[in-house]
Amino acid sequence: MVRSARLDAGPAANDGAAPQAGALVLRREALQRLQQHRELRLIVVQAPAGFGKTSLLQQYCELRAAQGDAVAWLRVDLHCADASQFLRALCEALRGGAAPRGRGARRPSTLEDLASLLRAQSGRLLLVIDNFEQASGAALDGLLGQLVRLLKPGMQLCLGTRVLPGHRLSRLLIEEQSLLLDAEALRFSAAESTEFLRDSAMLSAREITELHERCDGWPAALQCLRLCLRRGRSQRSLAFAGRGITPELIDFLAAEVFEQLAPELQSLLLELCVPEKLSAALVEHISARGQGREQLARIEKAGLFLAQADLQRHWYRFHNLFRHFLLARLRSETSDQEMQARHGRIAQWYEQHGFREEAIQHYLDAQRQDEAARLLSQIIDSLIAEERLGLVERYVEQLPVDSLLASEALCEAAxxxxxxxxxxxxxxxxxxRRAAHLQTQHADAHTLARHHSTRLFVLAAQDRIEEMGQCAGHCLQHLDARDGYRYAVSLNARSMACVGRSDFDQARSLCLQARPLHDRERHLFGQAYQEAIHAMTLSAQGRIVDAQRCLSAALHHTEQEAAGSVSAGSVLAAYLAEACYEQNRITEAEGLIHDYAQLAEQQAIADPLAVMLLTQARIAHLRGDEAEAEEILERLLYLGYRHGYTRLLSYARAEFVRQATLSGDLDRAERRLRELDPEHDATLAGPLLFHAGENEAHGISLARYLIHSGRHAQARTALQAQIREARQQRRRRRELKLSLLLAISLHNEGREAAARRAMLETLSLGTPQEFIRSILDERAPALRLLRELGGGLQQLPELSERDSLQAYLEHLLREAGDKPLPAPACQVARPPSAELLASLTEREKRLLRHVATGLSNRELAERLSVSTNTVKWHLRNIFEKLQIGNRVQAIALARHLGLID
Structure with missing residues (x-):
């Protein structure tokens, strides 16, 4: 079964016939290599133009289809640089090319759609994506990795591309079981050149060998020579001229071929080269001659570099080398007015058939900007919703400014x-300019607020958070829920500023107001940012598990509903990756980073971008790869300088200090600290505190360095002041880290009792499911404290939270690779007798059940409506009757007795 789709699938019907590659040479050796590796998940066919990539892939499709495998084909163009379009075209290919007529009628596809189609596929599948270099971009790099992971056994992805765009494809070639066929593998062998030139009877075997060597097996060059030789012996000098084949000679040979064609055919070629692709119906419209399919067949039969662009032969394209020659010839012979008229006629056809994006570009090339603006206004909301920002920018750059200013939608989108x-x-x-335009129109406060809400996007992107918060406050005075996403975005912006000021209650309240508006508007971009801000408030207050759950659900929703791998997904993935790292789920964190890091670099705001790269650097450092960690942090510095993100510079420098200190290189840490200069860093001295910096850059890097340098008094003075401030701000995550460093400082000075108290305070701020790496990343000093505390925890005065602290401590040591702590000496060696159990009253058994759930004395008193002294009295009685000494033993006994599961 053969399936096929194009991004621009046309109106022609599928005749159901198996496609024919139409090649003169069967690429037996290359096909044999592909056939031998049919079990691999990924094959990449990579070579410059003219090496027959498409012909080889079509032959491979025919071979696999003849063997009974399902085949899906997609050839991409520039529009596929947008993830939403690429994903939709990919889903159409897997559906067999079935789609509503005209692009405007098509629903954007989602990652969940793609996953469902692949899950539903039974049997073997070959998925071919040709011309993949046109889809280069950060968004598609991440999408490609997700696609490869979705492939089931028996499914194969085959890419045809001129280059290896982005590092993601290169990484996949290294990490996955894969095969790369490069230009050397695609060059004609001597035997293939002989077969290709078999209809040139005038050539001897020696001459064919000479031409093969001169062309170095380049198929495009051999095709040009073959066409020249068809014209007789008079053209032999062209074939053997010069010392080699170059693109310039290809242009010359193409001109020679073109000059010998009948005038009618020359005219037809020049008419048809303007659009990037052709269908029979479009050919009839352009040429006004009818019989479009026959005209295409005539050109193809003549060998004039026309190839099918899909497997159903709906769409065709000229080879780029030949098309560029034809366009250059057409422009040299045609006035600007005539070229514009041609573009206008093509635009009209595209618009009539529902291909509005192609129509827009041809209207622009026709200098009919009003028509282009009219069509663009019809689709601009969907382009923004799908985050096809590159296409939006390309279009608006070609429109007059007055056209933008006159349209609220186009101006906002730009x-x-x-x-x-x-x-x-x-x-x-x-x-x-838009504000000035509105002033001349005497716009009211509400209209101006709608305009200023668009400014929030730019301020957020520039990391001008304080100014953004003020602007959002102004917008909220004049907007309400009827303003839809503008009001919701203003709520988002205001809540982000509240997080920076540690006003978490207000931030959550604003997020709760924004959430239903984003849902109603289906504004996934704003919705994802709102969820990320909400997760920041949870994380800062120590609720890592809740934040992780929130982020996971939001990312899943985004991937299900979003048309492609949108940048909002990268924002969620950044914070989720950091949460996974904190929970010591390193593999999950790495997967998120691999899928979304490039996209975050391209479009995410400063804080999630910093979180993503800092997490990536910490994972590298954790694995002992200091060179990679340094490379990542240098990338963070580069992005900070490039985009004017001073926060990124501060965070990168602080992380350099952290990693040098933890590695024990205090000289390097001191040099890095001078670069950071925390006393004079405006970012670190500012009033706002954000997720990416709160647990390192803001004072913690310096305190750690002071501790490792032996300057404990100076470190403790700073730490104690920051702990008080973090407590007041309810930043539990930050308080835990500061308290841990305080405990380490005290321990290093030999003040063991004070160190144990500080460490107990640290553990009381976390739970086993939440804070792991924040503690373990401090390495040996933290582990020594944990081990010593674990050995003596049972001898400390009774603590209501001792059981949960013991569980947390043991969990941390297990995560660090330590063996379980030995049981306390007073641990019951044998189960209690029936007489001891029978001595408990029903109330005491009920109390024992509650103790086993980890409730403190105070919580037990509230649950039972008694005083804490009464609870303590009952516990003493229980312990005496059962001959045990602490809560840990009580939990063990409750489980043994079947009082709890």
């Missing part, structure tokens, strides 16, 4: 695209 693609100067110029 500002958002400029902001998140970090063209800040362009964004602010357009904001100012």
């Amino acid at each position: 500002i958002i695209a400029y902001g998140f693609r970090r063209s800040f100067d362009k964004a602010h110029r357009l904001i100012e």
Whole structure:
């Protein structure tokens, strides 16, 4: 079974016939290699233009289809650089090319759609994506990794590409079982060149060998020579001229081929080269001659570099080398007015058939900007919702500024695209011009607030959070829920500023107001940011598990509903990866980083971008790869300088100090600390505190260095002040880290009792499911404290939380690779007798059940409506009757007696 789809699938019907590659040479050796590796999940066919990648892939499709395998084919173009379009076209290919007529009628596809289609596939499947270099981009790098992971056994992804775009594909070639066929593997062998030139009877075997060597097996060059030789012996000098085949000679040979064609055919070629792809119906519209399919067949039969672009032969394309030659010839012979008229006619056909994006571009090339703006206004909301910001920017750059200023939708879309693609100067110029335009129109406060809500996107992208919060407050005075996503985005922006000021209650309240608005508007971009902000408030207050659960659900929803791998998904993935790292789930964190890091670099705001790269650097450092960790942090510095993100510079420098200190290289740490200069760093001295920096850059890197340098008094003075401040701000996550460093400092000075108290305070702030790496990353000093505390915890005065602390401590040591702590000496060696059990009253048994759940004395008193003294009295009685001495033993006995599971 053969399936096929194009991003621009046309109206022609599928005749059901198996496609024919139409090649003159069967690539037996290359096909044999592909057939030998049919079990691999990934094959990449990579070579420059003219090496026959598409022909080879079509032959491979025919071979696999003849063997009964399902085949899906996708050839991509520039529109596929947007993840949503690429994903939709991919899903259409897997469905067999079935889609509503015209692009405007198609629903955006999601990752969940793709996963469902692959799950539903039974039997073997070959999925071919040709011309993949056109889909280069951070969004598609992540999507490609997700696609490969979704493939079941028996499924194979085959990519045809001129280059290896992005590091993700290169990484997949290394990490996955894969095969790379490069230009050397695609060059014609001497035997293939002989077969290709078999209809040139005038050539001797020696001459064919000479041509093969001169062309170095380059199929495109051999095709040009073959066409020249068809014209007789007079053209032999062209074939043997010069010392080698170059692109310039290809142009010359193409011109020679073109000059010998009938004038009617020359005219037809020049007419048809303007659109990037052709269908029979489009050919009839352009040429006004009818019989479009016959005209395409005539060109293909003549060998004039026309190839099918899909397996059903709906769409065709000229080879790029030949098309560029034809376009250059057409422009040299045609006036600007005539070229514009041609583009206009093509635009009309595209619009009539529902292909609005192609129509827009041809209207722009026709200098019919009003028509382009009209069509763009119809689809601009969906382009923004799908985060096709590159396409939006490309379109608006070609429109007159007056057209943008006159349209609220187009102007807002342009500002958002400029902001998140970090063209800040362009964004602010357009904001100012739009504001001035509204002033001349005597716009009211509500209209101006709608405009200023768009400014929030740019301020967020520039990391001007305090200013963004103020702007959001102004917008909220004039907007309400009827303003939809503008009001919701203003709530998001205000809540982000509240997080920076540690006003978590207000931040959560604003998020709760924004959530239903984002749901109603299906504004996944704003919804994902709202969920990320909400998770920040949870994490800062020590609720890592709740934050992780929130982020996981939000990312799952985004991947199910979003049309492609949107940048909002990278924001969620950044914080989720950091939460997984904190919980010591390193493999999960790495998977999220691999899928979303490049996308975060491209469009995410500063805080999640810093979180993503810092987590990646810490994982590398944890694995002992200091070179990779340093490379990642240098990347963070580069992005900070490039985009003017001073926070990124501070965070990267602080992380350099952290890693050097933990590695024991105090000289390097001191040099890095001078670069950080925490006393004069404006970012670290500012009033706002965010997730990426609260547990390291803001004072903690310096305190750790002071401790390792032996300057404990100075470190403790700073730590104690910061602990008080963190407690006041209810930043439990930060308080835990500061308390841990205080305990380490006290322990290093030999003040063991004070160190144990500080360590107990640290453990009381966390739970086994939440804070792991925050403690274990401090390495030997933290582990020594944990081991010593574990050995003596039972001898400490009775603590209501001792059982939970013991469980937390043992969990940390297990995660660090330590063996379980030995049981306390007073541990019951044998189960209690029936007489001892019978001595308990029903109330005491009920109390024992509650103790086993980990409730403190105070919580037990509240649950039983008695005083804490009464609880203590009952516990003493229980312990005496059962001949035990502490809560740990009580829990063990309760489980043994069947009082708890």
